[in-house]
């Protein structure tokens with residue numbers, strides 16, 4: 042079998058188009074422009090690239106982008122004061138604090154100071170609890186993007202065996218909650234899981250969120266299964282230079298799987314598209330308006 046390639050880049054473009062259509066309606070019918078505030082501390086090059094492309098895409102879909110670049114030495118009190126200001130600003134519907142934060146700051150405290158209704162990353166403890174209890178919440182962007190691709194590919198996920206490899210708060214755990222919400226039978230695997238190959242072989246859906254290059258080979262994959270590869274790992278090329286690979290060994294997995302997301306061009310582009318989707322959802326909710334269809338869990 043040769044797997045269908047799930048084109049995250051193309052799918053993300055359709056999500057952004059839906060977001061842009063909803064933004065146009067909000068502006069023209071209600072006179073509201075959704076706004077996303079991104080807070081970046083320090084000079085980490087990868088974070089700067091993310092923030093730049095988030096800002097660019099926010100503007101491209103017609104929303105307001107507010108960038109707050111702060112010194113790496115910024116005190117907790119200063120950062121909390123900025124977040125309080127953004128919480129109170131009616132033009133700001135989504136707030137994202139780019140992680141990781143410098144070591145002197147308490148990330149949990151900072152994230153939990155964001156108004157949960159504006160927490161477009163879905164990391165606030167209230168949103169975690171709402172998601173865990175099946176209530177309306179802001180859903181973390183990367184797992185939301187994975188869910189959208191799975192629903193698009195399969196239609197119903199009900200009754201499927203899903204194995205999520207990785208139990209982080211930002212990917213693995215919320216991914217498992219979302220799959221459970223769609224009535225999958227869910228297993229969460231991690232570094233202490235015994236006989237991981239046998240666990241993964243049970244899966245109709247494998248979500249790999251580990252951060253170890255090409256660790257899942259094709260002979261762990263049940264024939265016809267769907268592989269969603271969240272991993273982003275940079276490895277050396279034999280001829281020099283580097284390239285990005287996922288947590289799945291793409292070629293051997295694609296030879297067995299029914300469908301697979303590539304790296305790059307799979308989950309990655311969906312993450313920013315879902316950030317925009319969450320911002321337009323937050324804006325609609327804040328104004329008591331109908332949420333855009335197909336852009337939330």
Ligand code: NDP
Pocket residue numbers: 183206207208209210211212213230231232233234237250251252253271272273274308309312
């Ligand atoms: P974390 O490091 O927070 O979590 C990794 C998880 O993998 C942990 O739960 C860990 O288990 C588990 N793990 C580590 N080694 C093994 C192993 N040998 N076997 C089984 N499980 C193992 O990573 P994140 O969740 O933040 O990210 C995972 C990957 O996804 C990274 O490559 C990251 O770059 C990428 N990513 C991609 C995004 C995108 O937009 N596409 C967004 C976010 C992340 P334990 O808990 O036991 O230590």
